[in-house]
């Protein structure tokens with residue numbers, strides 16, 4: 078899909094390997110316990126409020142949490158995730174029982190396929206050219222979400238074991254933050270928790286997608302089996318696959334355990350060259366099982 082040209086990746090191109098190995102680490106929901114608070118306290122309440130789902134708030138909440146936190150959609154762009162929530166909620170019995178009309182999201186879908194950047198600024202520009210009440214509602218929703226995040230999300234700590242693991246990784250690998258969050262927020266969060274000193278570079282939204290980060294900083298500079306991306310969402314796994322590098326999953330809901338396993342076991346295998354194959358496949362299967370594609374309410378009789 079056509080998007081705005083990626084921001085200059087000069088810092089990534091200028092990055093020079095000091096080690097034979099490279100470890101990339103996602104931030105939100107991977108190093109920092111930020112996904113739960115953002116979705117449960119910021120996104121979901123605004124979804125219920127701005128899309129008039131008050132009468133089915135329990136079902137709306139369960140659906141929004143499934144999409145954004147506990148399914149293959151985890152980490153999906155906010156607009157794509159929102160229409161997914163609408164679609165899944167609409168097929169549940171609660172809206173009909175309560176006479177609630179779940180939005181169709183047709184104007185949002187047109188925006189999503191328009192080629193505009195899927196950001197708030199992108200929607201604002203698109204809505205100026207295609208005025209519609211649904212897009213105005215979407216702007217109030219996204220502004221409400223961002224205001225709630227600014228108001229609510231501070232002091233979010235890293236998961237247990239992140240510091241020790243990054244320190245260990247840094248003994249033999251170049252370590253880089255690979256994130257879709259704005260760099261300013263990343264530098265603040267990684268700095269305030271004393272983690273910035275453990276990484277060689279912080280790559281965020283302005284430096285392109287996660288695939289861009291890997292392509293510019295790592296691919297071709299290290300052997301492919303000496304590049305590992307650590308992430309918590311299927312989009313991270315996809316970025317690693319596209320770049321042809323290894324992936325280590327931080328399992329949602331089992332993050333501390335995942336970091337301990339990376340520290341105690343997976344890093345050793347990575348450095349020893351025994352990570353790819355059966356070991357990585359078993360981790361991938363575990364990750365897939367934690368993030369199902371079928372909602373739990375479909376499995377009930």
Ligand SMILES: [Mg+2]
Nearest residue numbers: 103105106107
């Ligand atoms: Mg993440």
